[in-house]
Amino acid sequence: xxxxxxxxxxxxxxxxxxxxxxxxxxxxxxxxxxxxxxxxxxxxxxxxxxxxxxxxxxxxxxxxxxxxxxxxxxxxxxxxxxxxxxxxxxxxxxxxxxxxxxxxxxxxxxxxxxxxxxxxxxxxxxxxxxxxxxxxxxxxxxxxxxxxxxxxxxxxxxxxxxxxxxxxxxxxxxxxxxxxxxxxxxxxxxxxxxxxxxxxxxxxxxxxxxxxxxxxxxxxxxxxxxxxxxxxxxxxxxxxxxxxxxxxxxxxxxxxxxxxxxxxxxxxxxxxxxxxxxxxxxxxxxxxxxxxxxxxxxxxxxxxxxxxxxxxxxxxxxxxxxxxxxxxxxxxxxxxxxxxxxxxxxxxxxxxxxxxxxxxxxxxxx
Amino acid sequence: xxxxxxxxxxxxxxxxxxxxxxxxxxxxxxxxxxxxxxxxxxxxxxxxxxxxxxxxxxxxxxxxxxxxxxxxxxxxxxxxxxxxxxxxxxxxxxxxxxxxxxxxxxxxxxxxxxxxxxxxxxxxxxxxxxxxxxxxxxxxxxxxxxxxxxxxxxxxxxxxxxxxxxxxxxxxxxxxxxxxxxxxxxxxxxxxxxxxxxxxxxxxxxxxxxxxxxxxxxxxxxxxxxxxxxxxxxxxxxxxxxxxxxxxxxxxxxxxxxxxxxxxxxxxxxxxxxxxxxxxxxxxxxxxxxxxxxxxxxxxxxxxxxxxxxxxxxxxxxxxxxxxxxxxxxxxxxxxx
Numbered sequence: 001x002x003x004x005x006x007x008x009x010x011x012x013x014x015x016x017x018x019x020x021x022x023x024x025x026x027x028x029x030x031x032x033x034x035x036x037x038x039x040x041x042x043x044x045x046x047x048x049x050x051x052x053x054x055x056x057x058x059x060x061x062x063x064x065x066x067x068x069x070x071x072x073x074x075x076x077x078x079x080x081x082x083x084x085x086x087x088x089x090x091x092x093x094x095x096x097x098x099x100x101x102x103x104x105x106x107x108x109x110x111x112x113x114x115x116x117x118x119x120x121x122x123x124x125x126x127x128x129x130x131x132x133x134x135x136x137x138x139x140x141x142x143x144x145x146x147x148x149x150x151x152x153x154x155x156x157x158x159x160x161x162x163x164x165x166x167x168x169x170x171x172x173x174x175x176x177x178x179x180x181x182x183x184x185x186x187x188x189x190x191x192x193x194x195x196x197x198x199x200x201x202x203x204x205x206x207x208x209x210x211x212x213x214x215x216x217x218x219x220x221x222x223x224x225x226x227x228x229x230x231x232x233x234x235x236x237x238x239x240x241x242x243x244x245x246x247x248x249x250x251x252x253x254x255x256x257x258x259x260x261x262x263x264x265x266x267x268x269x270x271x272x273x274x275x276x277x278x279x280x281x282x283x284x285x286x287x288x289x290x291x292x293x294x295x296x297x298x299x300x301x302x303x304x305x306x307x308x309x310x311x312x313x314x315x316x317x318x319x320x321x322x323x324x325x326x327x328x329x330x331x332x333x334x335x336x337x338x339x340x341x342x343x344x345x346x347x348x349x350x351x352x353x354x355x356x357x358x359x360x361x362x363x364x365x366x
Numbered sequence: 367x368x369x370x371x372x373x374x375x376x377x378x379x380x381x382x383x384x385x386x387x388x389x390x391x392x393x394x395x396x397x398x399x400x401x402x403x404x405x406x407x408x409x410x411x412x413x414x415x416x417x418x419x420x421x422x423x424x425x426x427x428x429x430x431x432x433x434x435x436x437x438x439x440x441x442x443x444x445x446x447x448x449x450x451x452x453x454x455x456x457x458x459x460x461x462x463x464x465x466x467x468x469x470x471x472x473x474x475x476x477x478x479x480x481x482x483x484x485x486x487x488x489x490x491x492x493x494x495x496x497x498x499x500x501x502x503x504x505x506x507x508x509x510x511x512x513x514x515x516x517x518x519x520x521x522x523x524x525x526x527x528x529x530x531x532x533x534x535x536x537x538x539x540x541x542x543x544x545x546x547x548x549x550x551x552x553x554x555x556x557x558x559x560x561x562x563x564x565x566x567x568x569x570x571x572x573x574x575x576x577x578x579x580x581x582x583x584x585x586x587x588x589x590x591x592x593x594x595x596x597x598x599x600x601x602x603x604x605x606x607x608x609x610x611x612x613x614x615x616x617x618x619x620x621x622x623x624x625x626x627x628x629x630x631x632x633x634x635x636x637x638x639x640x641x642x643x644x645x646x647x648x649x650x651x652x653x654x655x656x657x658x659x660x661x662x663x664x665x666x667x668x669x670x671x672x673x674x675x676x677x678x679x680x681x682x683x684x685x686x687x688x689x690x691x692x693x694x695x696x697x698x699x700x701x702x703x
Contacts, residue, residue, distance in 0.1 A: 105367060116367070163367045163560075163561075163562075166562070242567070243567075243570060244570075245620075271528075271560075274532065274565050274566065274567075275560065275562050275563070276563040276564060
């Protein structure tokens with residue numbers, strides 16, 4: 001059972017995509033999994049034969065609990081049966097009530113605004129993940145834990161988002177960049193790798209532009225500011241939606257696979273939009289992102305000012321319906337990864353590929 | 367950040383945050399301050415079940431203990447609202463509504479209409495309802511159907527701590543009189559509630575469980591009873607869609623109708639007495655507007671048409687339980703012409 005997000009303790013298999021005896025390749029779908037926060041599909045990490053299915057559909061399994069056994073033919077049935085018994089004991093024991101929820105949520109006071117952030121990982125370089133418009137640190141649910149094995153990975157809630165202060169001031173990228181710098185200061189991080197999604201990409205560039213020595217590398221995922229074209233209808237629709245009925249089709253535009261827009265996802269977005277101050281924040285930020293129906297903001301200029309100083313990678317979902325993937329070529333000098341089968345949120349639809357792109361960027365920095 | 371707090375604490379937090387934000391918000395009712403000036407812990411109980419605890423000292427002069435005269439203090443709250451304040455008055459047990467009902471349904475509910483929009487009455491009347499605490503016939507009724515019947519009143523029944531806080535904040539900010547129903551058995555229940563202020567709009571039902579075989583429409587404490595039943599039925603392969611109405615006035619018709627159009631079967635679970643209750647109201651709505659989708663007659667699960675018994679054993683039979691909901695679902699799923 002994978003760990004998606006820092007607070008996940010339990011997951012539930014809603015459907016198996018494989019059966020005992022099936023041969024799988026790396027990347028094949030193994031099972032659909034539902035957690036408190038999200039549903040997703042677990043992919044096989046390696047090739048092999050599925051020898052035993054351990055977890056039943058619909059039962060709660062603790063994170064790290066064994067859900068299936070993939071082994072070569074040489075491994076005998078006795079060994080497999082013994083392993084199944086052990087694995088079942090773990091599942092049946094459940095999660096103890098006092099089990100910690102994962103990394104603690106921390107806050108920093110940045111210019112009078114409370115900024116929330118959470119991190120995982122003990123060693124290695126500092127990575128700070130910056131979400132996009134209307135998102136929060138949970139946008140990185142599928143990435144943060146796996147990357148924590150090698151790095152210190154943090155994600156913040158930008159002003160107006162998540163559990164941070166719902167005051168964006170004049171809503172310019174500078175205000176948002178201040179929050180990012182403030183978190184780096186709170187972490188005591190002299191240098192950090194920034195990963196920015198969509199508007200968060202524009203923010204990451206703004207941070208790097210004002211303080212290039214602070215940033216070790218930039219991974220930009222579908223960043224704003226590299227072209228005029230943008231789905232302004234989506235942005236306005238997201239800001240204006242008052243009910244589930246209005247929000248669901250809007251949220252659907254984010255993904256290549258619209259079935260990812262579960263009731264839980266829409267409910268969570270609605271609950272966020274109903275917090276005091278969010279409506280005003282989202283509408284103020286529209287003024288920063290849009291000039292009529294076109295993009296405002298010139299990320300290309302900020303990038304050019306950096307020159308060759310730091311490695312830059314741009315990642316884009318080919319099926320992006322918010323900002324066209326064609327704009328990736330405008331990220332001059334960046335290594336490009338365009339990912340099939342992903343829309344505007346490749347970090348949710350194709351997390352393994354996004355993780356690989358980030359790690360490759362970090363490697364280039366050393 | 368959302369953390370687990372009780373329904374009672376969620377209400378207290380909503381009141382405190384709104385009183386902080388808006389100085390015209392005041393709290394009044396029998397023992398809402400509770401023994402102010404008495405020694406030690408007895409000073410300011412904060413209501414008979416502690417919902418308003420701590421507010422008296424935090425907001426001096428804005429939390430009032432009232433005499434035991436509902437017609438007087440509910441009337442005063444309504445008058446204060448019309449004069450520019452935002453009172454949150456407590457009608458301790460909804461069973462007491464009889465002595466102040468004129469103030470509520472003939473005055474508060476009609477001011478805006480009869481004064482041609484020149485008056486608003488932004489009063490919230492909080493009230494306890496429901497059986498299960500051995501409080502007997504005159505302290506255990508539901509009665510929300512009576513208020514739902516009156517144009518000009520909003521009637522809301524949060525079932526969870528998250529809804530309690532958001533709906534209380536919405537109620538205080540709303541310019542219309544709001545009857546805010548709190549089931550006695552829910553005060554100690556817990557759930558995730560954000561620290562920040564937020565609203566839950568009225569007229570929006572909540573689909574708390576999705577399922578394709580039958581629609582269960584319910585409200586208040588019965589939401590939890592219905593979810594228990596749905597869990598049992600899932601083990602038998604019957605998937606229930608459970609809809610928490612949250613507000614009876616305004617009513618979210620669309621969510622109910624859309625669900626029944628999908629499942630074709632309806633069970634309404636309502637703790638109120640069976641004549642002219644919300645179950646009959648929803649049944650009529652669906653029979654009129656989704657007749658073609660129905661594959662079985664509608665079933666209602668309600669209390670019986672009797673006063674609430676005092677005897678433990680009889681009160682337990684009186685209150686609709688999960689087994690009765692399971693039976694009703696099996697009736698509609700097993701029905702054939």
